[in-house]
Amino acid sequence: MTKRFALAAALSAAALFAWPAWACSPVPMPPPQPGESEQAYKARIAREQRRQAEQWLRDRQADALQRADSIFIARDTAWASPHRPPPVRRTRAGRPIPPPPVPRVRYEYPAPSYFKPIGWLRGSRPRALFRINRSMTTCGTMSIGDTAYSHPGSLYVFFARKGPLSEKTLIDAIAVDRIDDPALVAFVARHRGKPPT
Structure with missing residues (x-):
């Protein structure tokens, strides 16, 4: 027993x-x-x-499928904010003013993921990179749909409501290789089983 x-x-x-x-x-x-x-x-x-x-x-x-106004495929993309040096400022006499100190780098844990839309089925056609945050909870890492443990190259079908693309308008994200609904199978067919790039 x-x-x-x-x-x-x-x-x-x-x-x-x-x-x-x-x-x-x-x-x-x-x-x-x-x-x-x-x-x-x-x-x-x-x-x-x-x-x-x-x-x-x-x-x-x-x-x-029932709730989404927009359905698209996006790829997890490695991205970091580019460093832009501040413009050189000068005094009235023409001497350069030293730039302010470089701000400390802020690290986020767990790090957010960035996704690039690459295919569209319904609704608006967002093309810009968008960010999804991940949270560390007592239950482990949490995020939208299947993206909690995403890595660069992974593909997801995103479902969103109307409005600017953000975590507030996203309904769900399902890994492309897990899709089996007849309404979506043909849409994801050319992306299925592709190795991450």
Whole structure:
């Protein structure tokens, strides 16, 4: 019985990491069925977790498709603010005034991600680089949709409401290779499985 309790606890922990939206809520595991072996119990729980994850992804896509005014693909892009030296100022006598000290570099942890739109399906066609912040919480790194652990080159389908593109208007972001909704499959087909560039 102790082994089954340990297995249930391990599967509950695995479930926490399987679905970021539920990361802070323990997912209760059903008890083993009478006479069910440890291996059969583990296989049954794994099947149920896969089924729930697939349903959750279908629901996310359907909800985002219904709510979004704008749908586009964007690539995670490495970017840093360019350093611009201040203009040289001079006194009335023509002597240069020393520039102010260079401000200290501010580091953000976790660092934000920057995305460049590369394909459009619906709505406005944003082309400018946009930023998404990530937050470190007691549940781990959090961000919009699947972008919490994004890295340069990763591709996402973004869903947004009307208005200037920002975290306030973004509804969701789903990794291109996870898209399986029939309304989106053809749109993402040419980007699917591409290695990061």
